[in-house]
Amino acid sequence: MFKIKHLLLLSFTIIALSIAGCKSQFEKLRLSNDVAKKYQEALRLYGKKNYSKALILFEDLSQKYRGREQAEELNYYYALTLFKLRDYTSARFQFKTFADTYPTSKYAEECRYMGAYCYYLDSPKASLDQENTIKAIDALQLFINFYPKSDRAVEAAKYITILRAKLEDKAYGNAKMYYDLGGYDITNYKSAVIALQNALIDFPDIKYADEMELLIVKSQFNYAKNSLEERQEDRYTEAITFADDFIDSYPDSKYLAEAKSLKKDSETGIENAKRFLALQTAKIEKYKAQMAKDAKKDSSTLNKTPIK
Template sequence: MFKVKHVLLLSFTIIALTIAGCKSQFEKIRLSNDVAKKYQEAMRLYNKKNYAKALILFEDLSQKYRGRAEAEELNYHYALTLYKLKDYTTARYQFKSFADTYPTSKYAEECRYMGAYCYYLDSPAPSLDQENTYKAIDALQLFINFYPKSERAADAAKYIGLLRAKLEDKAYNNARLYYDLGGYDVSNYKAAVIALKNAQIDFPDIKYAEEMDFLIIKSQFAYAKNSLETRQEDRYNEAITYADEFVEAHPQSKLLEDAKALKKNSEQGIENAKHFLAELAKNQEKYRALMAKDARSDSTTTTIKTPIK
């Protein structure tokens, strides 16, 4: 029993010393002024997929190899190491820097593509700010412009399509949010109409076109219904116009009957508003109070902004 414990303890000691020795060896190389040996070790670690340690050496060597013939190969693997470690922000900078510094390199096309691809990987969820998404689209399109016959051009175009779909999601969700908040402020319904229209201008082939066209009717109808009676006729008429446009644009839509129902309800809303105003006109005091309220409403103009992209 004692011998077994002794053998195990000895084995653990040897393993611990071996690990300590390896660490010590890496530190010696890292602190060494022998750049050739350090470069050789960096490549060995890279090929062994020990990217964290390889990065430490590449970062040190990138300064010391500046202007030397080996710098091209070193900087290429430096950028790849950052990519392997999923530091896409720094990697894209290094890939772009490489492509700009070595435009005739055999790696230039790959690095130009990888820089754009890192932007794609850094593109956030639709609910977040989409600055990186726009930058990714620009970078991928620039790659296609530089290398239209490249095999990677097809992948770049595919990623642009996916990024545009994300922007469509963002635009639709922003417009939908205005509608959902309409119960808190009637002006949100009008904002929803504007946002939905602007989204379709920005994305003419948006996949939500049918649903958005229907939501425009619903938003305008809700806006009219929750308005002062003096404003309802004009606003209901707009809802009717949107309903007619929907029927013409989407004759096979499953929402067709709902659109027609909103048109019918808008027509009824106009009749109800006219009847209300006619009855109210018989009471001059109440009628003047309503007209004064309408004037105050007209003098207060709210600027409705497009949703933030």
């Protein structure tokens, strides 16, 4: 038993010393001025998928190899290493720098594509800010413009379609948010109408088109319904116009019946508003008449009172 434990302890010691030796050799190389050996080791580590250590050497060498013949390949692998480590922000910068610095390089097309692809990978979900999504579309489109016949152009076009769909989701979500908040402040309904209209202008082929058009009708209807009676007729009339546009544009939509119902309710709303205003006017006129009658009566009484 003692012998077995002794052998195990010896084995662990040898392994630990080997690891320590490897680490010290790497550190020794990292601190050395033997750039050629350091470069070969960086490539070896990259090939072994030890990207973290490879990056340390590539970062050091990128300065020392500036202006040298090997700088082109070194910077190429430097950018790839950053990509493998999923540092897409740094990687896209290095890929773009490479493509701009070495436009005739055999790696130029790949690097320009990879820089755009990094933007694609950094594009957040639709509910978040879409600045990177817009930049990704621009970068991918630029790649297509540079290399329209490249096989990668097909992939770039596919990614642009995915990103545009994300922007559509964002635009739809933002516009619908105003509608959902309408119950707290009716001006949000008006904001919803504007936001939905703008989204449809920006994305005329959006997959939510008929639903968004219906939301415009609903938003305007609710805006009118919750307004003062004096303003309801004009606002209901606008809702009817939106409903007519929907009915003409989407005769086969699953929302057609709801659009027609909203139009009918808007027409009823106008009638009710007119009736209410007519009653109010009648009450005011009756009140004025009564006031005039009382004033005349008071005047007559005053004239008949004898002066003492």
